[in-house]
Amino acid sequence: MPAPEVHARLTGVTRIYGAGTSGTKLHALGPVDLTLERGEFFSVVGPSGCGKSTLLDVLAGLAVPTDGTVEFEGKAIRGVPDGVGVVFQEDASFAWLTVRDNVAFGLRRAGVDAAEIARRVDYAIGFMGLRDFANAYPSQLSGGMRQRVCIARTLVLQPRLILLDEPFGALDQQTRLLMGDELLRLWRETGATVLLITHALDEAAMLSDRVGVMSARPGVFIDFVATGWPRERDSRIVSDAHFGAITARLWEKLRAESLKSLGSAP
Amino acid sequence: MRKAGDFLILIVVLLAVWQVLHMIAGDTTLTSPADTFAKLGALMRTEQFWANVAETGQAFALALVISIVGGVGIGTLLGLNRTSGTVSEPILISLYSLPKVTLYPLVLLCFGLGMSAKVAFGAMHGLIPVALFTMKAIMHIKPVYLRTARALRLSPGQVAATIALPAVLPEVMAGARLGFSLSLLGVLIGEMFASKRGLGFMINSAMGLGDIATIMAVAVFLSVFAVAANALLLVIDRAIPR
Amino acid sequence: MTREGWIRLLIVAAAIAALEALCRTGLIHRTVLLAPSEMVVSLWHILQVGELNDDILSTLRNVLLSAAIASVLGFALGAVIHALPRVRHAVEPLLASYYAIPTFMFYPIFIVVFGVGAQAIIAIAVLLSIVAMITATLTGLDRIPPVLRKTARVFRMSPAKRAVMVDLPAAAPYLFTGVKLTFAYSLIGVIASEFILSGAGIGYAIAYAYNNFNNPRMYGLMLLVIIVAVAANTALDAVDRRLQARLRR
Numbered sequence: 128m129p130a131p132e133v134h135a136r137l138t139g140v141t142r143i144y145g146a147g148t149s150g151t152k153l154h155a156l157g158p159v160d161l162t163l164e165r166g167e168f169f170s171v172v173g174p175s176g177c178g179k180s181t182l183l184d185v186l187a188g189l190a191v192p193t194d195g196t197v198e199f200e201g202k203a204i205r206g207v208p209d210g211v212g213v214v215f216q217e218d219a220s221f222a223w224l225t226v227r228d229n230v231a232f233g234l235r236r237a238g239v240d241a242a243e244i245a246r247r248v249d250y251a252i253g254f255m256g257l258r259d260f261a262n263a264y265p266s267q268l269s270g271g272m273r274q275r276v277c278i279a280r281t282l283v284l285q286p287r288l289i290l291l292d293e294p295f296g297a298l299d300q301q302t303r304l305l306m307g308d309e310l311l312r313l314w315r316e317t318g319a320t321v322l323l324i325t326h327a328l329d330e331a332a333m334l335s336d337r338v339g340v341m342s343a344r345p346g347v348f349i350d351f352v353a354t355g356w357p358r359e360r361d362s363r364i365v366s367d368a369h370f371g372a373i374t375a376r377l378w379e380k381l382r383a384e385s386l387k388s389l390g391s392a393p
Numbered sequence: 394m395r396k397a398g399d400f401l402i403l404i405v406v407l408l409a410v411w412q413v414l415h416m417i418a419g420d421t422t423l424t425s426p427a428d429t430f431a432k433l434g435a436l437m438r439t440e441q442f443w444a445n446v447a448e449t450g451q452a453f454a455l456a457l458v459i460s461i462v463g464g465v466g467i468g469t470l471l472g473l474n475r476t477s478g479t480v481s482e483p484i485l486i487s488l489y490s491l492p493k494v495t496l497y498p499l500v501l502l503c504f505g506l507g508m509s510a511k512v513a514f515g516a517m518h519g520l521i522p523v524a525l526f527t528m529k530a531i532m533h534i535k536p537v538y539l540r541t542a543r544a545l546r547l548s549p550g551q552v553a554a555t556i557a558l559p560a561v562l563p564e565v566m567a568g569a570r571l572g573f574s575l576s577l578l579g580v581l582i583g584e585m586f587a588s589k590r591g592l593g594f595m596i597n598s599a600m601g602l603g604d605i606a607t608i609m610a611v612a613v614f615l616s617v618f619a620v621a622a623n624a625l626l627l628v629i630d631r632a633i634p635r
Numbered sequence: 636m637t638r639e640g641w642i643r644l645l646i647v648a649a650a651i652a653a654l655e656a657l658c659r660t661g662l663i664h665r666t667v668l669l670a671p672s673e674m675v676v677s678l679w680h681i682l683q684v685g686e687l688n689d690d691i692l693s694t695l696r697n698v699l700l701s702a703a704i705a706s707v708l709g710f711a712l713g714a715v716i717h718a719l720p721r722v723r724h725a726v727e728p729l730l731a732s733y734y735a736i737p738t739f740m741f742y743p744i745f746i747v748v749f750g751v752g753a754q755a756i757i758a759i760a761v762l763l764s765i766v767a768m769i770t771a772t773l774t775g776l777d778r779i780p781p782v783l784r785k786t787a788r789v790f791r792m793s794p795a796k797r798a799v800m801v802d803l804p805a806a807a808p809y810l811f812t813g814v815k816l817t818f819a820y821s822l823i824g825v826i827a828s829e830f831i832l833s834g835a836g837i838g839y840a841i842a843y844a845y846n847n848f849n850n851p852r853m854y855g856l857m858l859l860v861i862i863v864a865v866a867a868n869t870a871l872d873a874v875d876r877r878l879q880a881r882l883r884r
Binding site: 402403418422423476479483484486490491494495496498499501502503570571573574577578582586597603608609612616620622624627 | 643646647666667668721724726728729731735736737738739740742743747819822826827830831838841845853857860861864868869872
């Protein structure tokens with residue numbers, strides 16, 4: 128069995144807002160050390176305001192760390208590297224484009240030729256179950272559908288690392304569970320490395336190979352939990368006894384941190 | 394279908410009210426609907442009327458172009474930076490609610506009597522709402538759109554053309570509709586106050602002669618034009634997916 | 636004051652200073668524009684001498700009257716239209732395009748009907764501002780959250796009581812925005828009407844001064860209008876923001 132390959136690595140990363148100015152500083156994140164193996168599904172859970180989104184921004188190249196290094200595929204990153212896809216928490220579908228045009232957006236800007244665009248867009252639309260809505264506008268779709276559009280838009284770019292920032296936060300529980308299944312399907316089909324930020328412990332426990340637990344702000348990793356799930360999994364593993372154990376362990380670490388961020392004694 | 398029917402009923406009611414007012418007030422005060430339309434028909438057969446229309450139309454067209462191009466330009470520049478937007482907003486709003494007619498003498502002193510003064514009046518009125526709406530639209534572009542643009546590694550030109558522009562279009566259209574109406578108003582008031590040509594002047598001179606029929610005929614003409622144009626802009630507005 | 640407030644003050648002050656410099660150095664000719672300091676002196680002089688006090692009071696009176704009439708009438712009409720959905724559907728397109736119509740062209744008609752005087756001016760100003768109030772009323776009554784109405788029914792309130800104790804306070808922020816707009820439009824309407832043709836009022840005085848090449852008086856009065864407009868609108872806007880903040884949950 129080949130040794131796990133390091134896909135992305137954060138070393139000693141901190142992010143301090145207002146660093147280098149004379150104004151107030153906000154120590155949002157770090158120091159964080161994180162190694163992502165190629166092809167793994169990794170989730171990050173943590174209390175509100177702990178810096179999870181900042182972590183994603185730094186990893187994606189959307190934010191520059193105050194300290195530390197960020198490496199993707201062996202090289203230090205500058206700006207957003209090629210091969211990284213991001214799905215945000217808010218609905219980022221463009222209101223003025225149809226679903227099809229939304230999905231094709233990134234490819235068109237990258238100058239990919241029309242035939243290839245059509246092929247990839249058709250595939251992604253089919254894969255994400257959007258075929259019946261290909262010519263609809265986002266305003267005509269539900270929140271869950273719009274997130275699928277955003278995921279499809281990222282999917283067509285064939286990213287090797289997919290970062291998702293609480294993508295299902297605005298959805299109801301049942302839709303979330305089903306979207307989780309979709310995400311797993313996506314992960315298996317593309318073989319990409321996935322980093323998912325979520326506040327939902329069950330989601331992290333169910334979907335991931337590994338879960339990183341973050342402390343209250345400034346966020347640092349206080350635990351890494353390996354789930355040991357088989358690759359072929361879906362939301363039905365919630366009935367597995369091991370699922371309860373994982374969730375319990377996550378909450379045990381997280382409860383104290385959450386209380387801290389709420390301002391009460393643990 | 395019912396909506397169209399209701400609307401027609403409303404028009405009939407308005408015409409009826411007009412007729413009743415005419416019968417109360419008398420011919421020298423308020424012309425009847427029938428006479429007004431007859432007068433309008435007669436006017437439209439004269440060359441003089443259309444010369445006036447052309448005069449007003451020219452000034453209005455120029456004022457409109459300046460309002461929209463200038464307004465979008467200024468609004469974009471001010472809106473790109475959060476601070477400049479926040480600082481400018483109250484200033485623009487104050488200018489908007491100012492009775493700009495008070496500044497007309499200044500405009501006349503700068504431009505003299507004539508076409509350029511009229512265009513200036515119209516532009517003064519139309520530019521501010523366009524700038525205001527554009528500025529606010531730019532400031533309110535969904536932040537997630539801009540983050541998406543960065544995640545997709547778009548160039549600034551691509552962001553402007555493929556994301557910013559479509560995102561602000563609905564609000565800019567609303568500002569443009571307002572700018573349209575206000576430019577027309579500005580040009581007409583300018584003509585009523587200080588011009589020897591154009592529809593505004595026509596109204597004013599008719600008033601001096603006590604020629605009610607002409608006043609009302611021109612007013613109807615302008616109203617129909619304004620409402621029709623506004624309706625057209627609304628149709629275009631509705632067609633934008635948002 | 637906020638940081639933006641200071642920047643704004645600085646920009647306005649800098650603009651005035653620049654204008655002052657341009658005028659004093661003669662780059663802008665005295666026959667075109669007076670220096671701001673001279674305008675202030677002229678305005679002070681006008682107010683002190685008191686020759687134009689009647690005109691000033693006449694304008695202010697007309698503005699307040701028009702705004703009051705338009706607000707009350709606009710609210711009443713808005714409430715009635717709101718209660719009759721079919722009427723509303725027929726009228727709404729007209730209301731939407733109302734401000735497309737250059738209302739000022741009807742001014743000569745009002746002069747013929749009312750004669751040259753305050754009534755014609757008030758009529759035009761009301762005509763100009765009433766639709767803003769009607770639209771604001773419709774929006775305000777629309778925006779009353781249905782849950783408040785349901786609550787009133789649970790408490791078994793009579794329609795009249797509900798109107799006063801639930802509807803009015805709930806719609807108040809929107810209604811006040813209507814009043815704010817009504818005032819602004821009334822001010823514009825009155826001054827513009829006086830300007831085009833009238834025998835009295837600030838607008839007329841400005842036009843008269845212009846026609847008689849009396850620049851100091853003209854610019855003094857212009858300054859007065861600007862000050863009144865900015866002060867009144869800023870004050871009303873501040874109250875409006877306070878009320879709107881109530882709405883934000």
